[in-house]
Amino acid sequence: MAEGSLRVRLLCCAPDHWLAPAEIAWDANGRIVGLRRARRGTRIRDLAVLPGLVNGHAHLQLGPLAAAPRTFLPWVRAVLAARVGETPRSFRARAAAAVTELQADGTTAVGEIDGTGLSGPVLARRGLAGRCYQELFGFHLDERAANALVRARHAVRSGALARGLSPHAPHTTSPALLRAAARASRFLSIHCAETAEEQQFLHTGRGPFADLLSELGRLPAGFRPPRCGAVTLLARLGVLRPTTQLIHAQHLERGDSATIRDSGAALVVCPGTIAWFRRPLPPVPSWLRQGIPVGLGTDSVASNERLSMRAELSAAAAAWPELPPAMVFAMATTHAARGLGVAAGRLRHGGRADCFAVGAGTDSPAQVLAAVVHGHAATVATWTAGRRTTALPR
Numbered sequence: 001m002a003e004g005s006l007r008v009r010l011l012c013c014a015p016d017h018w019l020a021p022a023e024i025a026w027d028a029n030g031r032i033v034g035l036r037r038a039r040r041g042t043r044i045r046d047l048a049v050l051p052g053l054v055n056g057h058a059h060l061q062l063g064p065l066a067a068a069p070r071t072f073l074p075w076v077r078a079v080l081a082a083r084v085g086e087t088p089r090s091f092r093a094r095a096a097a098a099v100t101e102l103q104a105d106g107t108t109a110v111g112e113i114d115g116t117g118l119s120g121p122v123l124a125r126r127g128l129a130g131r132c133y134q135e136l137f138g139f140h141l142d143e144r145a146a147n148a149l150v151r152a153r154h155a156v157r158s159g160a161l162a163r164g165l166s167p168h169a170p171h172t173t174s175p176a177l178l179r180a181a182a183r184a185s186r187f188l189s190i191h192c193a194e195t196a197e198e199q200q201f202l203h204t205g206r207g208p209f210a211d212l213l214s215e216l217g218r219l220p221a222g223f224r225p226p227r228c229g230a231v232t233l234l235a236r237l238g239v240l241r242p243t244t245q246l247i248h249a250q251h252l253e254r255g256d257s258a259t260i261r262d263s264g265a266a267l268v269v270c271p272g273t274i275a276w277f278r279r280p281l282p283p284v285p286s287w288l289r290q291g292i293p294v295g296l297g298t299d300s301v302a303s304n305e306r307l308s309m310r311a312e313l314s315a316a317a318a319a320w321p322e323l324p325p326a327m328v329f330a331m332a333t334t335h336a337a338r339g340l341g342v343a344a345g346r347l348r349h350g351g352r353a354d355c356f357a358v359g360a361g362t363d364s365p366a367q368v369l370a371a372v373v374h375g376h377a378a379t380v381a382t383w384t385a386g387r388r389t390t391a392l393p394r
């Protein structure tokens, strides 16, 4: 890596903090050592530089499905079937290609759900920041088996990325596994209240998920449902805390958002996945008003057309038009970073030089943010830890 600098017409340290014209300089480790107004008489590039985007939730090893059902249970079965025939090499190759796709339009950090233990070093080698959560499944696991699984998975290396655990969801992980994960790691990522069938299963012990678990041999004999919704169950188990992120939250029940807010946990929504399954829009503006951090994520290409945080920004801006561009941008930067518990999503002295550029023209900061959020200004270059990962126009 080499030290470097950029002098540009506009620099967004955070949506409410801009420098114009500006100079950003970084050292050989990719750490920002200068962030200031540019001196007169120097060459200023006609660019606006913004903090790198933070993808709050992704599964970068998953590929597109051959048959791509748009309803959830058939989709789950297709995902399970697609794993057959995969190899460590194919998983690594797909994760590396996914990083290239994400970096191309401005993503520099990710919350990766690592199903195999192979993602961390691949992502770190490409300079990506963020957190790598080891995925945990096992609705049938008792305390002893849960502890053994958590010990093994928590020992997996994550390269330079921060570590975490992802007990998949309340209907696919046993209470013992959720508790064991929470004991082993402060940082948890959990799919939560994604479908009505998940809530039905937790309330009644019946429905399509009961059938699927029993077919997979994972419904313990004598199983008794908790008779509450997903959020209540997670709160009872003590796994809702400020370092927990909950993914999707499509089917929250009365009082759930207050429970989430009081716990300090964060939410992540994936507009591409919402469109894929033609789901109703969750009440993101209301969650934000309550003070819950709400990040954006791409999820995987098994339930999204592409891996592009710029596309997620545009979809979010279209889905919740009442949100100002600065708030939508915050969802893809500071809010997503808050959910991951990592220092990303803003440019500051000592932080990583993670940023992307768009053409600036004569636009004001507000106009640049609106153009970025609505997809009217293409990403022309991305830097991860000061290393340019896309060509810079002359």
Ligand SMILES: [Zn+2]
Pocket: 057, 058, 059, 113, 191, 247, 299, 300
């Ligand atoms: Zn997911």
